[in-house]
Amino acid sequence: MKGLVVLGSTGSIGRQTLDIVRSFPDRFKVVGLAAGGNIELLAKQAEEFHPDLLYHLEGASTDALTPNGWRYSSMEEMVAHADVDLVMVGTVGRGGLTPTLAAINARKSVALANKEVIVMAGNIITAQAQRNGVEILPVDSEPSAMWQCMHGEDKEISRLLLTASGGPFRTKPLHEIGSVTQEQALNHPTWRMGRKITIDSATLMNKGMEVIEANWLFGVPIDRIEVVVHPESIIHSMVEFVDGSVKAQMGPPDMRLPIQYAMTYPERWANPNLPKFHPIEVGKLTFEAMDIERYPCFSLAIDAGKRGGTYPAVLAAADETAVGMFLSYQIGFGEIPKIVEGALAAHESVEYPSLEDVLDADAWAREFASRQTPE
Secondary structure, three states, rough: OEEEEEEEOOHHHHHHOOOOOOOOOOEEEEEEEOOOOOOOHHHHHHHHHOOOOOEEOOOOOOOOOOOOOHHHHHHHHHHOOOOOOEEEEOOOOHHHHHHHHHHHHHOOOOEOOOOOHHHHHHHHHHHHHHHOOOOOEOOHHHHHHHHHHHHOOOOOOOEEEEOOOOOOOOOOOOOHOOOHHHHHOOOOOOOOHHHHHHHHHHHHHHHHHHHHHHHHHHOHHHHHHHEEEOOOEEEEEEEEOOOOOEEEEEEOOOOOHHHHHHHOHHHHHOOOOOOOHHHHOOOOOOOOOOHHHHOHHHHHHHHHHHOOOOOOHHHHHOOOOOOOOHHHHOOOOOOHHHHHHHHHHOOOOOOOOOOHHHHHHHHHHHHHHHOOOOO
16 A cells, blocks of 8 residues: 555645545555644544544644544654655645655655645755655646656657646736636636635636746756647647657546546556546637736746746745735735736845745745735
8 A cells, every 4th residue: 555645635636635545445545634724624534534644733732633543743744754655745835845845855755736836946846856866746737747748758858838728817808807806716717726726827827837847847948838728628738859749648627637647656547436538528629829918927937937046936925925815805816916026026036045045035025925005
């Protein structure tokens, strides 16, 4: 059995990871579960999967969880446990950074769904993984698709082609986007995800971060990573090789597919509970050029990725803060890119950051962004 830790077990990625465990109860042992504020769901998960270790934000002294064979643990201790083989990093934002590094340093396989971790500290994450002989297993559907296309190839790559649905505002008049409601922004046309990533998909910040992520994971320069709008969300990304051949990875827009591939890698397991791709039902696949003017957050992400240093950490932190402010009705949708842009403009970057530099930049950006108010 493969010993598994799920960080962010009550979130969208965590719940779908546990769906895969339910499909293979004799092949995975849940060693640890870590969650944020949803203590009630964590308690139900603990009762079902009987982990040895639990983590939650309220700490060890809460009555919401009744000890039943488990003990409280920090995420860093949890991922390094001797019985752990695989760590699913399904948290959102900076909360996954130090546990990811702890897992890498403990030489555990890391299935990474938290793109902010590698956006913030790509140089540190990739260097530590190489030093410890740990392969980062991408879980985001687009990096996973590229990873699958590269498998078995010699990696003579000319281009990476990232696909994007275009989000809920792909055809909305530009002058109306800044005043859209929270309900509209959370109504993604093809994917069902957590609230933060859904907003990032509406601004296309997530796509800019995926470009940075692919740059670090696959060593392909940002200038050779292109984004194309694909509204059906069936082709999850493509890889063009130097001879002009292009490989694409396809499937229904269901995160359990890339989650399972990362969990079972290098094998593929039959799972009747996962959806299948039926080309006749889909009918057609279409592509469009991305309207940069429509997605200012994407441009900010690409610029931060090219500039490097601590700019990407500021990008991720300011975005997380601004999205949180939008979801709590403190700012409008159109203020998100303005706050991120302001933070990047005011930041004094460290060119070759240490972990401390990254965390300092993160803290600075959060404080800066939280003080911004609509004009």
